[in-house]
Amino acid sequence: MKIVKVCILGAGTLGSRVALQAALSGYQVSVYDIKQEALDSSVKVMQKILRQLIKLNQIQDQSALEIVHKITFTLDPLEAVYDADIINESVLEDIDTKEKVWKLFGSLAPEKTLFTTNTSYLLPSLFAEISGRPEKFCAFHFHDVFYSKIVDIMPHPGTDPKMIPMLEDFGKSLHQVPVLVKKENPGYIFNSMLMAFIGAAGRLLTSEVASIEDIDKSWMVNFNMPMGPFGILDNVGLDTAWHVTRKMPDRSSQAFAGLLKQYIDKGKLGEKSGEGFYKYPNPAFREINFIR
Ligand SMILES: NC(=O)c1ccc[n+]([C@@H]2O[C@H](COP(=O)([O-])OP(=O)(O)OC[C@H]3O[C@@H](n4cnc5c(N)ncnc54)[C@H](O)[C@@H]3O)[C@@H](O)[C@H]2O)c1
Secondary structure, three states: OOEEEEEEEEEOHHHHHHHHHHHHHEEEEEEEEOOOHHHHHHHHHHHHHHHHHHHHHOOOOOHHHHHHHHHHOOOOHHHHOOOOOOHHHHHOOOHHHHHHHHHHHHHHHHOOEEEEOOOOOOOOOOHHHOOOOOOEEEEOOOOOOOOOOOOEEEEEOOOOOOOOHHHHHHHHHHOOOEEEEEOOOOOOOOHHHHHHHHHHHHHHHHHHOOHHHHHHHHHHHOOOOOOHHHHHHHHHHHHHHHHOOOOOOOOOHHHHHHHHHHHHHHOOOOEEEEOOEEOOOOHHHHOOOOOO
């Protein structure tokens, strides 16, 4: 099966990135969301990423900025999924929302369409049956797309094994390194490790062992990293992190989820809202003196 058209559900942080990379890789792309503001902001996010990539010389061609105009942004599910060979779903990390979306697109998508979800911590088997085509359903999970170029392929027990090599090829065509998660595991490979690390940082903060800045500095200096756990959380989005953390029953995760909720209630969602643990576009951890 040849993939020509890619349909992205959810025009947020990740949906915008996957859509842009798919367009840059020569695919026809549609982006669907329920909010016009999200679609408008997706266009701006894509243009910003393109300008950064041009500045970093990762794209030489200035005309790449025009690629955004080739993408279809729509509030109409039928228009979004028309003739789609594959869907990659990046809507809110919330079971009810994802169930609703998969039920809808399961009934609207052409028979050929492969279904993939970009969920960070939920499992594909939660949505495979509701989508109406469990054999064509698989998790296909990106990280940052442009700077962290790993894509997890995680089938559920009912996924047709033929989907795996197709997704490996598709992932490579999007300039990602595909890795296979042989059985369902919340958080795939990298995020399983990341959660342990973020959880430890959250525990250090909520039990008042150290400040946000000192926790980040410890990580940055020891591993020569450009950001620490709280910089990473700002990048991921505090709302996304909260959706994951609040479901963890242990006391320290609950305390950290409570702290994340306080930030969210103040509109501090991280980089995408201009403020999270740090203020953007010039967060303190990027200042030259931060780790001196
Ligand atoms: N942020 C990350 O670093 C990251 C990385 C990998 C995977 N993911 C996963 O990608 C998904 C999206 O995360 P995000 O960070 O882009 O979130 P986000 O909040 O930036 O975007 C979510 C988008 O979903 C839209 N939406 C909500 N309900 C919808 C519906 N019923 N139909 C269509 N669109 C709907 C919202 O309007 C919003 O634009 C989540 O499952 C998350 O776990 C996120």
